[in-house]
Amino acid sequence: MTDQPAAAASGFADIAPALAAYTEDVLFGDMWKRPGLSQRDRSLITVATLVAGYRVNELPFHFKRALDNGVTKDELIEVITHLAFYAGWPTAATAVRIARGVFEERGV
Numbered sequence: 001m002t003d004q005p006a007a008a009a010s011g012f013a014d015i016a017p018a019l020a021a022y023t024e025d026v027l028f029g030d031m032w033k034r035p036g037l038s039q040r041d042r043s044l045i046t047v048a049t050l051v052a053g054y055r056v057n058e059l060p061f062h063f064k065r066a067l068d069n070g071v072t073k074d075e076l077i078e079v080i081t082h083l084a085f086y087a088g089w090p091t092a093a094t095a096v097r098i099a100r101g102v103f104e105e106r107g108v
Helices: 004-010 017-031 039-052 059-068 073-087 089-106
Strands: none
Touching: 039 059, 039 073, 039 089, 059 073, 059 089, 073 089
16 A cells, blocks of 8 residues: 555645544544454445445545455456445446546556
8 A cells, every 4th residue: 555545635635634634644544454354345345335325536546445455356346236236226337437447547
């Protein structure tokens, strides 16, 4: 894992420095490093939650993070496909479009 958390918070650090610090220190620091789940598992859970909640603005970052954490392209597509039946077809279709862009950018 590289500086992705810092990159995520840098988009708003200038206007919300406390939120950026919580993002880096608590969310990506404490929460993502807890021993109860691997970062790979946390990525799967996070992606599933973001897809189901139609949080499309967060998906590109977390698709990339999931790939960095060892989740495969096929696994991400399987999560989206599974969620089509629980979160809705339009939600899944949108997630696939976003995933396609990430995969093309990453060359996977």
